[in-house]
Amino acid sequence: MNRLSYRLIAFLCLLRCVVYGQTNYELNSGWQCRPIAQVKEAGTTISNLSYSLTNWQPAVVPGTVLTTMLANKQIADPFYGMNNKHIPDIYQTGRDYYTYWFVKEFTENANAGEQVWLNFRGINYSCDVFLNGHKLTDKPHTGMFLRKTFNITPFLQKGGKNRLAVIVYPPDPVGNPNGGQGGDGTIARNVAHQYVAGWDWIQPIRDRNTGIWDKVIVEKTGAVQLKNPHVVTLVPGKRHPDGPQQPATIRVSAELENPTATKQTGTLTYTLDGRTVTKSVNINARSSVTVDLPALTLTNPKLWWPHGYGQQPLYPMTIQFKTASGTTSDVEKLLVGVREIQTEWNSTTRSRQILVNGQKVFIKGGNWIISDAMLRFSPERYDAEIRFHRDMNLNLLRIWGGALSERPEFYQSCDKYGLLVMQDFWGSGDCNGRWVDPMKKDDQWARRKYPDDHTLFLTSAIDQIKMIRNHASLAMWCGGNEITLPQDIMTPLRDTILPRLDGTRWFIDYSNSDDMSFNFLGGNGDGPYGIQPVRKFWEYRTWPFNSEVGSVGVGDYESLERFLPKENLVAPQYSADRKRAKVDSVWDYHKYIGYDGAFAPYGEATDARDFGRKAQLVNYDQYRGLMEGFSAHMWDWYTGTIIWKTQNPWTALRGQMYDYYLDPNACLYGLHNGSEPLHIMFNPVDSMVMVANNTFSYHRDMMMVIKVYDMAGKDSTLTQVFSEIGPTLVRPYVPIGRTVRSLARDKGAFLSLKLLDLDKKPISENLYWLPDANGTYSGLQQMAKAPVQISTRLVSIEKLEVTLTNPAGSPVAFFNRLSLLDPQTKKRLLPVFYSDNYVSVLPGEKKTVVIDYTPTANSPLVSVEGWNVPEQTVSIGK
Structure with missing residues (x-):
């Protein structure tokens, strides 16, 4: 789905009230707002129907001040180019600049025996509420993570027409966005999200997300x-x-x-x-x-x-x-969802392992920040993002502590797609004092006591636990990111509140606690982060339940041009001598993390388009290798790993399997391959072919077929043997190192691994591209074109099959990206879900990809473009 489509959906949402049933409805349209500097009257006056709202502007609710300003074209899109840099920051303007009145008129009355309730699911940071000339709050309601309900039955107008007025105040303090993690750290004195003052993956959110950011619901009940x-x-x-x-x-x-x-x-x-x-x-x-x-x-x-x-x-x-x-x-x-979560200590790995319904589950997870940095949430976007994680073959998401407790709609999608959730509470070692940090205003002793109001933190925790505890996907609570909460918060939370309100889930005191994963390495212990030699994921032993490990994640050219101005679409140029890259200023502003020398074996990028193309090769190899390396050591080195990170809520150039606009890159499909439940793989350290079985089933009578293809497409069979594997195991089968190295010596080669069932149908397939004796992909740089044929078949109104056929005698049709295009603009339709992508087709074989999408007025086009396959665009049914 492109930006225009999202804006259309947002506009349509503003035109209607979502009805939950006969007794509940959401107030999500017809709101008006005005900054406090332009309003002199009190709330008791503003909330009277007689008060004129002339010159008030439309407001986005749920939303923030910035989302309203963006909708009213008062600011440019903060996610594009350098626009965010030019929006006034609250630290310089003062809090009044982003303090706003929000007003909504609605029709409601209470019949005899009825009660009417006004429910706020999230306001950042404090507010006073007025209805029909009455002040409903005796003191400001405070706390980003604290729901608030008012019984408004006595205050409704007899005629049924009512006016609601809410004044929303920003956090206090707002924090200095000085470039540190969470800026100067003082944003954490509030019970609120910390990333809004800036982090290493996002620029500061200028209003700190002040506003009525979550749903406002009117509910009618009986007595x-x-x-x-x-x-x-x-x-x-x-x-x-x-x-x-x-x-x-x-x-x-x-x-x-x-x-x-x-x-x-x-x-x-x-x-x-x-x-x-x-x-x-x-x-x-x-x-x-x-x-x-x-x-x-x-x-x-x-x-x-x-x-x-x-x-x-x-x-x-x-x-x-x-x-x-x-x-x-x-x-x-x-x-x-009927299930039970348990944990037990694995004395071999010295870490916890998770059990579901009595069965141990090897955790393959991703760190989740937030769906949208400006809090523009929707069930549709949640569903798409969680579905992407399901398609990565992951089974857990960790909600990072510098953000928020996710919305119920997030958990509904996790319930639907089978993603366990580890929910952090709201703290981070960066802001809350774990390390000496010259960017922070206060010393560690002061930051260790954040937030200022511990009672508010506990009250908010109680409320949020009640909000999400019924979801089957919720598996773990975590005190905070890389640090424990203050003792007078953590002790009652752990020992009293959670046992009383839940009592069924594991509580981890902090995200890399020894209770989760014994830190035998010393230091911080998690990671590694950034680009790695693939073999490192196999041979370097990190934490036995690693809460953060990851690599790169830049999208291709079409992704980059959505938020980088044309004049800034300049590929970074890496210097091996200086061990650093020359990076465009806009790339740098969007937190580009370098690929270092990873492009050199493929040939340095000639321009931004070539950069995006080669980045996908690196992306795929990195994340396939990451998950294969951890899976190769499950139950002896590891009980789980959680990737840092799988998505960005802003247009950052790092750590993402799909971009902000929901366009997947090759990271997603490298994980899709490397994380598949039953998976054949090649260990680059000892040259062993292995199989990982992340299922509860015993797999028998599998034919293992191992071949090597040269750059012309000629194959050599190394072995073909029946094999079997028990449940939740990984095991080595056959070493092939000397033979493979010999066949790849001159120009490199392709290593094809397959598991076939008794009907000769693939159960698991894997294709590696191997370098030559010098460590370069010289053969890839000289590959002949593969004459791939494309056919499509419409399975249903929302599902399409695309088959790629590579004739015998051809070279491997390598690394083909499939896209669904708008027939008019020729731009990708988003979001679209592919059963696989960046696929390769061996000579004489075919591969079918199933595409799920939302139907459009005009039939979309299918685009296929590969490393050695020129782009082809075909109509559905052709």
Whole structure:
């Protein structure tokens, strides 16, 4: 999906109110705003319908001040070029510059017996709220991660027309964006996200994301409101994904609030899998109560598993409170994944290992920052991003502590696609004092006590735990990024709050804690970061459960030109003598991380387009090698690894498997290959062909076929043998080093590894490009063209098959990028999902790629371009 499409969706969202049902709806259109400097009246006056809103401007809610300014064309896109540099920063302007009034009129009234509630899911950083001339807050509501609910029943107008006014104040302090990690660190004195003052992967967010950044919902109930249901699923024993299951236990509780002056009686009920559980309840006037319902035994349950290990069934659950007269007062609907998370210590690796439903799972994860640095969230974007991670064959995402607790829609997508989640709380070693840092305003002793308000932190943590705890994907809580929280925060959080409100998940005190992964290396221990010789991922032993390890991630030319002005599309020029690259200033502003000498074996880039093309070869090789190297040592060196990082919420030139505009690069498909559940691979250190089995199944009768192809396409079979492998194992099979080196000596070669089933169909395929005796890819630089033929078949309105055929006698058709194009602009449609990409086709063979996409008015075109395959564009059905 391109930028224009996103803007269209945003505009359409502003035109409507999303209706959740008969009793809930979101206030997400028709908001108006004005900076505080232009408003002299009090909120009690502004919230009166008689107050004129002439000269007020449209506002984006949910959104921030900057998203409103961008929508009103008062600033240029902060994600393009150097635009962000020219937006006034709050540190220089003062907080009033980004302090705004937001006003919304809506129609609502309360009939007899009804209660009307106004729910804010996130405001940054503090606010006062007014409705129809009444101030609803007795003091400013404060905290980015604290929901707030008002019972507005007494304040609604009899005629039904109402005006809501909210004044939103920025964080205090706002932090000096001096180029440090989190700027001068003082942004962390707030209970808020820290990256907004700048980090090594993003420039500062100029308003620090001040605004009503998350949903505003009006809810109507009867006399009793049902809140914060809690569902726990217990799955004893060691289970398998297939076949009949022993019973599981479901435990449910919920909070009930009675705001009325009379005692309420009734029944709390939930329904799951056709079974109903009920409990009678009495709630005193103006009070709340937490109700535990009787446990439910679920026979032969459909269990939820992480991606690669099983399916992700979700049970619909309805929870409701009915009054004694039988009237439904309030209803909540959930999707429940039945699973249980456990951990145990692996004494061999000296690290924790994760178990799901009694089975150990090798963690292949990615570090997630945030979906959008300006907090422009949507279920559609969440779904696309999590689907990309599923397509990388990952099974966990870690939510980094310098950002936020993710939104429920994020977890819904993780539930759907089978991604476990490790959720950090809001702290980072950079801002919170782990290291001496001359960029920081305060010393380590002062920073170690951040944030200023510990009570607010704990209150916010309680609230956020209740918000997301029901998701099957949520597997771990983590105190903070690379540092523990202050003891008077961590101790009650670990020992009291989490056991009381959850009690089913592992709590890690910080992201690289010895409790997670024993640091036998000394120092920081995680990494390595940046470009590495591929063999290093195989031979260098790092932390046994590595929370951060990664490499590069620049997209191709079409990705770069979305946010780099034409005059700045200049490829970095690396100097081997100086061991550094000459980098364009805009690339540098967008946090380019260097490829160093990685291009030299392919020939240095001639221009930005050639740079993007060769970068993909490096990207693919780096991330395939990373995950293969860790998988090769699972259960003896490692119990898991988490890549730093898999996505960027800004147009940064580092650490991403797809760009901000949701265009995947070869990193994604290198991971897709190297992380596949059953995978054949080549160890570059000892030249051994190995198989990694990240499934619970025993794989038998697999034919292992190992061939080498020269640059003309002539093949030599090294071996062909039947093999087998047990569940969750990795094992070596055959050394091929001397033969491979001999065949690759002159011009390099291609090493083809295949696992075939008894019907000769591929189970796993892998193709390596090997250098010549000098370590260069001289043969790749001279390859003849491959006459690839392309055919397409429309499977459904949203699914397309593309088959690439390489005739016998041809060279390998190497590294082909498939794209779906808009027929008018010839630009890529985004997001689009490919079953594989950057694919190579051996001589005399064919390869089919399945493409999922959102249908457009005009039938899209298919583009194929490879290393030695000139670009071809074909129509669907041709």
